[in-house]
Amino acid sequence: MTFSRRQTLLLALGASAAAVLPFRASAAVEDAIAEFTGGATPGEGGITLTAPEIAENGNTVPIEVSAPGAAAIALFAAGNPTPGVATFNFGPLAGAHMASTRIRLAGTQDIVAVARMADGSFVQARQEVKVTIGGCGG
Amino acid sequence: MISRRDFLQASMAASAIVGASGFGQWGRLAAQQALTQDDLLNFDTFGNVSLIHITDIHAQLKPIWFREPEVNLGVGDNNGAVPHVTGADFRRLYGIEDGSPSHYALTYNDFSALARTYGKMGGMDRVATIVNAIRADRPDALLLDGGDTWHGSYTCHHTEGQDVVNVMNALKPDAMTFHWEFTLGQDRVRELVGDLPFAALGQNIFDAEWDEPSEDFAPYTFFDRGGARIAVIGQAFPYMPIANPGWMFPDYSFGVRDGRMQEMVDEVRAQGADLVVCLSHNGFDVDKQMASRVTGIDVILTGHTHDALPEPVLVGETILIASGSNGKFVSRVDLDVRDGRMMGFRHKLIPVFSDVIAPDPEIAALIDEQRAPFQAELEEVLGTTDSLLYRRGNFNGSWDDLICDALITQREADIAMSPGVRWGPSLLPGDPITREDVWNVTSMSYGQAYRTEMTGEFIKVVLEDVGDNLFNPDPYYQQGGDMVRIGGMGYRIDISKPQGERISDMTLLSTGAPIDPTRTYVVAGWASVNQGTEGPMIWDVVEDHIRQLGTVVVDPNTSVEVVGA
Numbered sequence: 001m002t003f004s005r006r007q008t009l010l011l012a013l014g015a016s017a018a019a020v021l022p023f024r025a026s027a028a029v030e031d032a033i034a035e036f037t038g039g040a041t042p043g044e045g046g047i048t049l050t051a052p053e054i055a056e057n058g059n060t061v062p063i064e065v066s067a068p069g070a071a072a073i074a075l076f077a078a079g080n081p082t083p084g085v086a087t088f089n090f091g092p093l094a095g096a097h098m099a100s101t102r103i104r105l106a107g108t109q110d111i112v113a114v115a116r117m118a119d120g121s122f123v124q125a126r127q128e129v130k131v132t133i134g135g136c137g138g
Numbered sequence: 139m140i141s142r143r144d145f146l147q148a149s150m151a152a153s154a155i156v157g158a159s160g161f162g163q164w165g166r167l168a169a170q171q172a173l174t175q176d177d178l179l180n181f182d183t184f185g186n187v188s189l190i191h192i193t194d195i196h197a198q199l200k201p202i203w204f205r206e207p208e209v210n211l212g213v214g215d216n217n218g219a220v221p222h223v224t225g226a227d228f229r230r231l232y233g234i235e236d237g238s239p240s241h242y243a244l245t246y247n248d249f250s251a252l253a254r255t256y257g258k259m260g261g262m263d264r265v266a267t268i269v270n271a272i273r274a275d276r277p278d279a280l281l282l283d284g285g286d287t288w289h290g291s292y293t294c295h296h297t298e299g300q301d302v303v304n305v306m307n308a309l310k311p312d313a314m315t316f317h318w319e320f321t322l323g324q325d326r327v328r329e330l331v332g333d334l335p336f337a338a339l340g341q342n343i344f345d346a347e348w349d350e351p352s353e354d355f356a357p358y359t360f361f362d363r364g365g366a367r368i369a370v371i372g373q374a375f376p377y378m379p380i381a382n383p384g385w386m387f388p389d390y391s392f393g394v395r396d397g398r399m400q401e402m403v404d405e406v407r408a409q410g411a412d413l414v415v416c417l418s419h420n421g422f423d424v425d426k427q428m429a430s431r432v433t434g435i436d437v438i439l440t441g442h443t444h445d446a447l448p449e450p451v452l453v454g455e456t457i458l459i460a461s462g463s464n465g466k467f468v469s470r471v472d473l474d475v476r477d478g479r480m481m482g483f484r485h486k487l488i489p490v491f492s493d494v495i496a497p498d499p500e501i502a503a504l505i506d507e508q509r510a511p512f513q514a515e516l517e518e519v520l521g522t523t524d525s526l527l528y529r530r531g532n533f534n535g536s537w538d539d540l541i542c543d544a545l546i547t548q549r550e551a552d553i554a555m556s557p558g559v560r561w562g563p564s565l566l567p568g569d570p571i572t573r574e575d576v577w578n579v580t581s582m583s584y585g586q587a588y589r590t591e592m593t594g595e596f597i598k599v600v601l602e603d604v605g606d607n608l609f610n611p612d613p614y615y616q617q618g619g620d621m622v623r624i625g626g627m628g629y630r631i632d633i634s635k636p637q638g639e640r641i642s643d644m645t646l647l648s649t650g651a652p653i654d655p656t657r658t659y660v661v662a663g664w665a666s667v668n669q670g671t672e673g674p675m676i677w678d679v680v681e682d683h684i685r686q687l688g689t690v691v692v693d694p695n696t697s698v699e700v701v702g703a
Contacts, residue, residue, distance in 0.1 A: 050397065052393045053393070053394060053612075053614040053615055054377055054380055054615060054617070055380075056346075056379040056380060056384060056391055056392070056393070057379070057384070062349050062391075100349075108637075128615075130606075130610075130615055132380060132603055132606070132607060133600065133603050133604075
């Protein structure tokens with residue numbers, strides 16, 4: 001029997017996602033955030049990011065973000081080769097300022113959500129999502 | 139951890155909560171070494187509500203030996219806090235006399251000698267006697283099962299959980315939550331859960347496709363007891379598809395989901411709950427963190443990490459109860475619930491000394507009925523052990539060393555890997571090793587023993603990854619198992635370092651040479667969560683090995699150097 005690297009990884013103890021070591025945030029994500037905020041430093045609070053602590057499947061990780069009163073919310077995967085995931089725009093008649101999607105993560109990394117509020121200010125939330133080959137529980 | 143004195147003071151300071159543990163009295167009796175069933179069951183009934191908690195039975199219907207951990211390291215805020223206290227430190231913390239029954243039941247030292255003095259523990263027929271005695275005091279006591287019930291034995295494997303379900307149903311639980319049950323496969327889980335005469339709970343069990351709460355499991359259920367309205371909220375093991383094969387239950391998604399837990403607490407309070415109980419399979423440290431973030435839970439009945447604590451741990455106004463594993467203990471928690479809140483509690487961790495507590499004849503007969511079709515296979519003796527065989531602990535146990543040795547020898551490998559699970563009873567020096575004993579430490583629905591090649595670099599990646607699942611300072615990133623057990627290779631681990639920097643000094647034991655990151659090594663292991671894994675079943679590999687050895691001798695394993703604790 002021969003195994004590819006990926007199969008071997010899954011065999012070892014395994015799980016569904018291939019990458020293991022944390023993917024360090026690249027300068028690319030800071031650039032992408034700066035582009036969205038026009039260089040302004042985002043504040044904290046008023047934005048809720050919901051993501052799993054440990055991804056069940058790194059290929060499809062459910063992410064939800066909510067920022068009441070936001071005009072737009074941008075989502076970034078700090079460790080992905082292309083950090084920008086999506087920008088959700090909310091019109092004046094939007095009933096709820098929230099969005100959910102599924103994203104693919106190259107490995108353990110921070111997810112960053114930045115909201116542009118109606119007054120032009122920015123807030124952000126950040127959470128680490130671990131992508132692991134797994135272990136065995138009790 | 140707060141001491142008993144601090145704990146009582148903390149309770150007074152909270153003013154609404156006054157509590158007492160039944161442990162002190164038991165400790166005195168223990169000193170006299172005169173255990174009787176009446177002493178073990180003695181409990182001054184308190185308040186108006188009683189909870190009975192059992193968890194992590196792992197299909198152990200009969201009494202067993204079970205050695206508690208020698209090494210159980212906590213990281214971050216949990217460094218040195220219970221349950222990360224073992225041996226003599228544990229006995230000092232709780233005022234347990236050396237050589238006493240509680241020493242034997244709760245700590246690892248002198249295990250073989252004390253085991254011969256005090257006998258096996260557990261047995262669901264003894265548990266039934268305890269449950270019946272509590273129900274005699276309080277007929278409407280709630281019996282709550284924390285899960286990891288339908289997994290872990292020869293008969294459980296061959297009946298796909300039916301033997302345990304039949305016995306547990308006769309004990310008449312009121313609710314249950316889940317972990318290893320899902321490794322029976324989602325169709326079998328749905329079949330068994332559909333027929334349960336009690337509530338199957340899990341607020342964090344979601345439909346994987348729609349990411350919405352599963353319709354197969356209720357988040358909570360209500361009970362009216364002693365004039366109080368009690369909500370029991372279920373919390374299944376959060377990391378099911380990561381720690382176990384997700385392909386066996388693809389319709390379901392899990393996670394801690396403490397935001398939804400808060401919503402559920404608020405919802406049941408709005409519906410008039412006087413008492414909120416969380417029946418959890420999170421693991422102790424995850425429950426502690428959840429208790430600090432979710433407000434309004436009165437009692438968390440913890441599970442998964444197999445800790446047995448003789449007193450509750452208080453987090454804010456929430457009490458955490460840890461009831462051990464493998465049927466060794468039953469927790470009784472009496473509560474005074476009045477005016478919509480918990481006013482006080484009394485708790486006792488009841489040790490199930492199988493020679494002291496009489497088996498319930500009805501349940502004993504029912505257990506024997508489940509085992510009868512398999513009796514000849516169960517009892518077949520494969521060899522004898524000269525060494526104490528145990529598993530529980532953060533690093534290698536002697537059972538794991540034997541399994542790794544079997545993998546290296548029988549599968550002609552350089553290095554062996556065995557999963558860091560916490561289940562599996564012990565055997566004493568001189569004990570025969572039966573097929574049942576081997577299955578007790580290996581049985582699972584994905585027991586194929588693989589054989590493959592890995593580079594030295596990749597082996598390090600595996601160790602770093604599993605190490606972070608155990609020693610990440612944030613409990614929500616821990617999966618609650620122990621370190622992967624390694625045969626044929628030594629290493630050094632600094633548990634205080636981040637992922638990628640914990641593991642060093644990897645050495646191939648057969649040659650004493652450092653592991654070469656670029657070289658390829660033959661690795662044998664088992665319990666891969668990957669679909670389509672090929673190889674013989676691990677219990678057959680171990681059985682062949684024991685038969686060849688005849689008498690098993692496991693030398694002390696000093697191949698893992700642990701620092702940073």
